[in-house]
Amino acid sequence: MSKVSVDNTISMVLDKRRKKKNGKYPVKLRVFTSTPRKQKLYPTRFEFSEEEFSSIWETVRPRSTYKQTRKMLQAIEQNAWSVANELEPFDFELFEKKLFRKRRDGTNVSYLYGERIKELRSMDKINTANNYGLALKSFARFSESEKKKIEELSLFEVNTNWLNRYEHYMVEQGKSLTTVSIYIRTLKTIFNKAIEEKEIESGYFPFGKGKYIVPKVSNKKKALTKEQLKQLFEARPKSPQEEKAKDFWFFSFACNGINIKDILLLKNKDMDDDKITFYRAKTISTSKGNLKKITVYLNEFAKEIIHKYRSKSLAPNDLVFSVLEGEENPVKQHTKIKNFTRFINQHIRKICEEHDLPIISTYWARHSFATTVIRKGGSMEFVQESLGHSSMNTTKAYFAGFDDNTKKDFADQIMNFG
The missing domain is CATH 1.10.443.10 (Intergrase catalytic core)
Structure with a gap:
């Protein structure tokens, strides 16, 4: 059992609520919080009999034939422990989001935009979601012009120089600074969310004084006399x-x-x-x-x-x-x-x-x-x-x-x- 904090624990358990036809039980990752008192069980690909689970996991020194399996279970538990320790305070929704994705997804531009678009659509913010989709397509075209797939683009690469190149590219394509501003502001939001969720350090934030300044375009006054x-x-x-x-x-x-x-x-x-x-x-x-x-x-x-x-x-x-x-x-x-x-x-x-x-x-x-x-x-x-x-x-x-x-x-x- 690995402690996340005084109030929270993570462990591997044998879920004996329902025996499978082969006589075994599924192995689950158990996450428990005392405040509020809540427990969740997450599936793994493992299943054992009670005797096997005891020999593999509950014993101090497993037999050599079980050592590799034990290491794989430990890796699952340690990964969950690592994810949970990043969260202060602990939050099940964010924990699940981080646990069940690829290691690099937390800073992958394409992945983060996809998650943001799904979130906006779930809140019925269809127009805003569409704007994020258009922004991502624009970044994808720019990435292609630089011989890089958008699926491979990381927030770590989106620095001041990248943003200046993107702005120059857009202007050369005949796009207005208003469009540039709208698209880059979505990227600014993506960065802020990633920093808030501790996916990336705030020092990598490429906006602000001495860095990239989002174009401020005065809106044309839309009023009739x-x-x-x-x-x-x-x-x-x-x-x-x-x-x-x-x-x-x-x-x-x-x-x-x-x-x-x-x-x-x-x-x-x-x-x-x-x-x-x-x-x-x-x-x-x-x-x-x-x-x-x-x-x-x-x-x-x-x-x-x-x-x-x-x-x-x-x-x-x-x-x-x-x-x-x-x-x-x-x-x-x-x-x-x-x-x-x-x-x-x-x-x-x-x-x-x-x-x-x-x-x-x-x-x-x-x-x-x-x-x-x-x-x-x-x-x-x-x-x-x-x-x-x-x-x-x-x-x-x-x-x-x-x-x-x-x-x-x-x-x-x-x-x-x-």
Whole structure:
């Protein structure tokens, strides 16, 4: 029996709960913790009779014919002991993750991305999981350009020089620094997780001062001016598809910049006579301890859109709009939301092209709402609450600044002391 700590033990045991047809019992690796009091048995490839197990494992000096078998059992126990001793505090889930993988998987880039993608999908974070998949494919293409398979790439090789070469490669391929930043940030997360799980020392972390700096790209402000909003609102769609796209774009704008996913997940029970209340789907899994319910008061336009497109069922748990069925698995739901968002974007762009407006997307509705509120005198705190942001810095990024007319009006009024 090998001690992991005062409270935890690891040992090889004969599991005598059920005898096999050959009269033998399976040998299990037993891990026990006293706080909390918990035991788990892990299978091995060995099976013995009680007499064999006693002669091989429980005796101090096994016969020469059993010595090799005893060494193999000791190796299993010692490996488990080594893994467990890395964990402080001990955690069964992490112990199993480390125990049942290849020795080098803990720092293998391809393996770690695969595990992260599975983890994200299990939490229904399909879009984020897809981003990790795209990042890994990008790193794979770069590795191939350097005559190395991505399956062989280790975190130890991803140093400052490697990251600089990757950035240069991406720029030469015509990719934007924004794309580079998105992909490398996933790698930064992979490193942090590996350090947290003691797979790699923090000294190998290749980011930060004096090392590789992830490109910071200022986002283009995605907000329409008051005049542009008026022009788009008054534009006459040329097809039912353009009409529907325009309706949902302005519904998003009118309802605190609510994003399309949250629109499609609205349930009848979220509706009141003059308001809707909901939690952002994006924050449900990331801010469980600080969930903020968003309340949107409905103007006449928003009420008209609901009446126009509302599904027939008014059951409390049924969806307001029938784009989703409400029973899809996360992957299918993600695909449907993405397709509907693409539908809006395609047709709203046709209207914009027809009226010489900026080429916009659904995301512009959210930014335009934030900017319009502030330009009309609303506070940044009001916008933060309306958008459901936990950080004021996030809210500030949505504000496109004051337009020239606002600045001119302010200059004209600054000396008016009346």
